[in-house]
Amino acid sequence: MIRRLSLCVIGLLVATGARADWAINMPRGVSELSAETYDLHMMVFNWCVGIAVVVFGAMIFAIVRHRKSRGVTPAKFSHSMSAEVTWTIIPIIILLIMAVPAAETMIRIEDSREPDLTVVVTGYQWKWHYTYQGENVGFYSTLARSSSEARHKGAGIDPATVENYLLDVDKPLVVPKGAKVRVLLTSNDVIHSWWVPDLSIKKDAIPGFMNETWFQAEQTGVFRGQCAELCGIDHAYMPVVVQVVEPGEFRAWMDAERQPPAAAATIGSTSGTR
């Protein structure tokens, strides 16, 4: 069962590993909120492009037409109340058009009530620890050995040959598809930040405090991110990997994880203590 699952994981890693290079935009992601965030991002971007066309258009027109080499005489005007009122009011209206949907999404993002599953994420210099609340399951998630070997100066390994260089861990966080997963974040040392672009969440893990966020993945797959808050020497080397699986598969995985540490060790995972 475990072997089949790990094969399945490897298959997924290969399938989702290679994202197109020269990427220029935010991923649409795999949750309702990530799609909503993407749409907001595109809406504001499009407004900016529209405004840019008008404003840059006017500037370029002036640069081309109102130049001394064309023999023009400069006009004398230096103020116009109506123009100034217009270009104060119109931006306010545009900003309101942007602010309303942004606020609506914000309200949904902050609503972490009635979760199906709660995971406590603890940041360490430089790895993550995951605990499934109410289950007897918890483990560390550290940079995969393949990346770890290639990352040093003079390692002699071309990063391009390493699968998911710097974005792979020994043991990912596993969650079921469609479940509302509440994430509680804290840290053991300095401030870290838990970021998974495809799930559209980024939240700081702050020592001594508990932060809260949530996600609900609508697709299975492996989703990769990184620590986003500078946390010391190995800040670049503590990736976040979330594996979304079918609910049945998740239950099987959870049952396997609940076995005593000795049994878990035989499948090569690095189960931590709770």
Add this chain to the structure above:
Amino acid sequence: MSTAVADIETHDHHGPEKGLRRWLFATNHKDIGTMYLVFSLVMLFVGGTMAMVIRSELLSPGLQFVNPDFFNQMTTMHALVMIFGAIMPAFVGLANWMVPLMIGAPDMALPRMNNLSFWILPFAFTILLSTLFMAGGAPAGGWTMYPPLVLQTGDAFPFLIFSIHLMGLSSIMGAINIIVTIINMRAPDMSLLKMPMFVWSWLITAYLLIAVMPVLAGAVTMLLTDQFFGTSFFLAAGGGDPVMYQHIFWFFGHPEVYIMILPAFGVVSEIIPTFARKPLFGHDSMVYAISAIAFLSFIVWAHHMFTVGMPLTGQLFFMFATMLIAVPTGVKIFNWTATMWRGAMTFETPMLFALAFLFLFTIGGFSGVMTAIVPADIQYQDSYFVVAHFHYVLVPGALFAILGAVYYWLPKWTGRRYDEKLGQIHFWLTAIFVNVTFFPMHFLGLAGMPRRIPDYATQFSDWNFVASIGAFGFGLSQLLFVYIVISCMRGRGEPATAEVWDHPKGLEWTVPSPAPYHTFEEPPRIPSAQTFS
């Protein structure tokens, strides 16, 4: 105004002291202004060298040149040197040179304090840069110095705090001097609303400095006592809160952003009317817009912290307040466009830098509006998108305004016209490479690359390569600038007339070029209907 010129020449009875004493004991605003500008140019190259180290390491994935710790030292020091060593002193230098000349004052109001506020800076930066050679290396926790990470700094820690204190002292003294000068020493007929825009922008900037530099000093002092005197302001284990530091820091940090951009607004408002041969559109509304931006800068700090976990209402407030900044900023952009409209423009180097400022600062403004949208900002926060955003407002924003200002007033300072052809080449190289460097960073951030990392996943390789090539080009292009400036300082090039440009407005153009050592010993008389922008 020709009578004023004659007056100045007859009063020019004592010149500068000879040798090192001239600079060490300088009280003349022009000498101190020159020292500020030269110092900031040196710091631009020090910070720029650090940027070259960063971009070399990021040229391709894997670690090639430095280890991660040194990389973090470079990002931290690059920011501190560029902000406190290059951009801020450059604007203070411009203020020292130009504010007395623009308001018709003989000198700054407090010349000895002026000397002190400059001479603190070389010491502050000697201390800061010396940390590179200390046990544990230079500070590597980011220029924002967030605890608890910054408390892991080695021997450099107290030196970091002390150098920040010194920079703060220097800035506060500089700001007091500028305010006292502007309020008390204007030519008799120059009412506040007749003041040139550069002077206005500096008046408001100086108030911002006085308001927030003590806040930064307080924040770093609390770090110091947390480290050495057993307090726990920011340590949760002792009942403190690391996030409180971020609130205090950004209460300084956001006005600081405007401290670096408002004088740039002032410079652009001087350059565009001169080369459009048309008065500045909406002078008074420009003043109100700067004031509005300055006010708003105090109530938007938490938009730097949208991922730290704040109450919903707090996030919404900071989102709305931040978006509001777009309104007065928009007014400024539109007014500059209206100034150009139906003018008779020529495109000398200062104008080219001002126009590039207009386009590229606006791009930085757009990404600013995008980052105000909290749900999207949760994705942008701490990614390269933010790096692209603030470099667009600080490099083609603040730095381009400084370069434009130097080209604009260099003939007045040195009495020589710079080589226009070389100036234009410098402009085009700079303007092209700045975009090659920073535009791809938007893409990197959106694709998911965090900031402040020495190595990255391989899908980020292509755009990082492009950005690094752009950065090398940008850095090399600035050597041309140094050559152009040094040529003028050495007295090469065509002699400049008093007006330099085509009938520019403003008192600084009524004195000869180079400006005599002492100017406006008698307050100038101003034609009644004239405003100076």
